[in-house]
């Protein structure tokens with residue numbers, strides 16, 4: 001036998017009881033969730049997402065260009081949009097300001113190795129990003145920072161073209177679209193390798 005001091009043990013006992021109740025409920029929920037119809041009956045809310053709703057979220061673009069939408073844009077078109085929507089945070093020429101630098105200092109700015117203690121400050125599109133399609137994907141899903149998702153496909157192609165041009169990756173008159181963008185080879189392409197080291201003790 002042990003003595004319970006103050007309210008500590010009873011409180012803990014109550015907490016444990018609630019945890020048990022929650023566990024049982026979660027397990028029961030998991031059982032019902034296996035059958036779609038029953039889930040609707042049990043909870044009485046929700047509906048299947050429509051094809052349009054899924055399409056609105058399904059915006060990932062892969063390194064090989066899969067997922068790129070129709071549309072196109074040039075560096076010149078992107079420059080105008082950049083001034084209006086991006087320069088305030090990233091600097092007039094992408095040199096950085098309130099927020100990240102987007103452009104290399106020079107075409108031969110080296111790839112920042114992991115051993116570089118200031119690597120964070122040295123990584124930018126022109127010397128660190130291995131795929132051009134990621135620039136499109138990133139801007140489309142997250143910029144401008146205060147209003148992500150508001151840019152049209154043409155605007156994102158144009159901004160991507162502008163940033164690739166400022167980074168000395170594509171010429172000034174290159175048009176970016178679903179066919180041309182995946183063919184752009186980034187300076188950092190091939191600088192990364194799969195970390196498949198197995199010389200450690202696996203813990204399961």
Ligand code: HEC
Pocket residue numbers: 082085086087088089090099100101102123124125135138139143144145146159
């Ligand atoms: C209100 C400020 C703001 C505006 C405006 C803005 N950004 Fe950003 N941007 C940020 C912040 C903050 C980050 C870092 C976000 C993070 O790390 O999660 C960022 C990150 C980025 C990056 C990734 C940089 C890197 O190397 O990691 C890109 C590319 C970018 N922005 C492009 C744009 C473009 C293009 C526009 C205009 C359409 C834009 N941003 C407008 C604040 C802004």
